[in-house]
Amino acid sequence: MGNPRYSNGYRRRRERERWRHMRADCYICHRPIDYELKAPHPYSFVVDETIALARGGTLTHDNSGPAHRWCNAIKGTHSLAWARERVAQLIAQGKAPQRTEPTQSGPIRCSDWFGGGD
16 A cells, blocks of 8 residues: 555645645644744644544544644654643753754654653
């Protein structure tokens, strides 16, 4: 079957543009999104599926929301409630990326995102 994210590119692009047009805040951390930032900046805009496609979610407006790339990476296939709590913890601990820091050219490290580095 392949990756379900790529099976309907038209619907995915349409949903991304719909959220971009609305200019909504991140639905995980509730902070503003700078829609001009480009990937791979941690605070760039992505569309997240509330119930992950890997867990049976669908690519619909009701099952998606705008998110920062960093918040979405933490959420992964976890629940939205879990992700909101974890992101709030990381922000409170000062482990969130700085908004002004330049993007890294390498992969995003997630060693302590899930509590392994506490």
